[in-house]
Amino acid sequence: MKLSTTHLDHTYQFSSLKTLFAKANEEKSGDRLAGVAAESVQERIAAKTVLSELLLKDIRENPLLSPEEDEVSKIIDGQINEPVYQKIQNWSVAELREYILSSETTGEDLKRISRGLNSEMIAATAKLMSNLDLVHAADKLEVVTKCNIEIGQKGTLASRLQPNHPTDNIDGMMASLREGLSYGIGDAVIGINPVEESVESVKRLLHGTKDFLEEWDIPTQNCVLAHVTAQMKAIEQGAPADMIFQSIAGTETANRSFGIDAAILGEANELAKSKGTGTGPQHLYFETGQGSELSAEAHHGIDQMTLEARNYGFAKYYDPFIVNTVVGFIGPEYLYNTKQVIRAGLEDHFMGKMHLIPMGVDICYTNHMKADQNDMEDLGVLLSTAGVNFIIATPMGDDCMLNYQSMSYHDVATLRETFGRRPSPRFEKWLEDMGIMESGRLTSQAGNPVLFTR
Template sequence: MKLQTTYLGTVYQFSSLKELFAKANEEKSGDRLAGIAAETVQERIAAKEVVSQLTLGEIRENPLLTPEEDEVSRIIEEQINEPIYQSMKNWSVAELREYILSDEVTGEELLRISRGLTSEMIAAVAKLMSNLDLVYGANKIEVITKCNSAIGHKGTLASRLQPNHPTDHVEGMLASLKEGLSYGVGDAVIGINPVDDSVESVKRLLHATHRFIQEWEIPTQNCVLAHVTTQMKAVEQGAPADMIFQSIAGTEAANKSFGISAALLEEANQLVKTYGTGTGPQRLYFETGQGSELSAEAHHGIDQMTLESRNYGFARHYDPYIVNTVVGFIGPEYLYNSKQVIRAGLEDHFMAKLHGIPMGVDICYTNHIKADQNDIEDLGVLLTAAGVNFIIATPMGDDCMLNYQSMSYHDIATLRQTLGRPPSPRFAEWLEKMGIFENGKLSKLAGDPTIFL
């Protein structure tokens, strides 16, 4: 395995694949915080050149984190389709990039070959791509999943309605829920982040959203994003949960810091299949985000982009209904400014789609990061063009509980109408029936939550 190149008369030698992968990244403050980033633009270019010449076989044969020491690595390795891998193992990363971007190669073919790719191979090819490459490659891939209703159809844009409330007050949450639905938001999931991670609070929110969905015959699904163990107890006590949620990470150690393991997630999956109210076949919801492993001091010296790709390899094992990255939420220590947030959002979406993951994005930023609403609107346009499965929306783009900025209900409507991306099919029919849509566009009733009174 060659880890050296000469660029502009300077010899660049990389000590390991781990170092090479980190230095081939576009600039990220998280990699710099970890002390693994390229020192100069020239070193970054040299690292990309060396990555481009690696074969897929060399990447698999030199794991950044071995299956013997990490269960995420083990799960990723066990998923590999050997005949497909054997047919591609001598491809260089550059050849894989050309194949993905070829006009003759369809999304169906990319999903086929992805079964022979490890998460590290997918991260490697993303390191060589421009932002437009990431948009073009991801847009080829259609991943449709179904809980109570199906999303992910090519040419559509679904949305998660996030009616958070600073005290988990049911009536306050329902007011936000009604407003979001009146803008046509909520076909991916009505998903609430609770302040109170108690079983009773989770049960109360699940019952309230379930009753509302049933009363208005809404083709969607509910979820309360408490810790997985809290949700499991709520379901065991009869709470109507269509899905179970959990944040995940790209290493076993980071998952332990979240209080989870592969076995626990499998137990949750079986529980919600048996006792949940979702019709399936998919009933799990995972959330990720670049930098989480570094913040948990569980990154093993691996760059945050590659670790994010490993999230999707881990998630793929469970066949989830939806996954999303919360890009920009952790803060400037990991993604310093809007340029880094936009790049990370496009990377995450592409890498997940190439894993066959039904990928959404919380396009967001915290108030101490160098970004603003215009920046995340830009990313919203790019991700919609890239075929993102869903986008998360909050009232006026301001989450009053988590205290961060996201996309708003009316932003979803604007993206749909500007880029010609309707909601998921059954939800679009329901919006027409309710009079919120007329001939595929928002009606005069749109934005009026009193239609639900």
């Protein structure tokens, strides 16, 4: 395995595959904070050159984090389809990139070869892609899942309605929920981030949302994004949860810092199937985001983009209904500015789709980053073009509980109308029955929460 190259009479030697992966990554403040980033543009180009010439089997046979010491690695490797892998193991990373981008390669072709890839192979390929490459490749892939309803069909753009409240006040949440629904938002999930994660609070929020969905016969899913163990206890006590949520990471040690491991997630999945209110077959919701492993001091010297890919390999094992990266939430320590946030959002979406998971994005930023709302709208345009499964929406794009900026209800409506995207089919039919939408466009009733009063 060659780990060196010469550019303009200067030889660049990389000490390990882990170092090579990190230095081939596009500029990220998190990699620089971790001390693994390329020192110059020239070194980054050299790393990409060496990476492009590696064979896929080089990557599998030299794991960045051994399956013997990390359960995430073990789960990812255990999912590789050996006959498919045997056919492509001698491809170079550059050849895999060319295959993915070829106009002759279909989405079904990508689904077939993805079964023989591990997360590091997918990350390596993304490192060689431009932003347009990432958009074009991801748009080929359709990943459809079903909890109570199906989402992810080609030509659709689903959304998570996020009616958070700074005191978990039910009336305040319901006001936001009504407004969001009146804009056609919420087919992916009605997902609440609670301030208080007690079992009683989780039960109260689940009952409040479920009662409302049943009263208005709304075809979607509810979820309260507390810690997985609190949700499990709430369900055991009779709370109506369509899905179970958990934030995950790309290493075993990072997951343990979240208070989870593979076994707990397996138990949660079985509980959701047996006692949850979702019809399935998918019952889990995962959130990720570049930099979480570094925050937990559990990155093992691996760059944040590659670790994010490992999130998706881990998530895939549980067959989730939805997954999303909260792309700019952690802050400038990991993604410093607009350029880095947009790049990370496109990388995450492509890598998730190549893992055949139902990939969404929270298009967001924190107020101390060098970014603004126009930048988030730019990323929204790119991801809509790339076929993102769903995006997250908050009132006026401002989450009053988590204190960060996201997309607004009317932003999602505008993206749908601009790019000819539709809500998921069953949800759209309900919107038509309510007079909110007609022939794929919002009516004059849109934005009127009074529709949901009797």
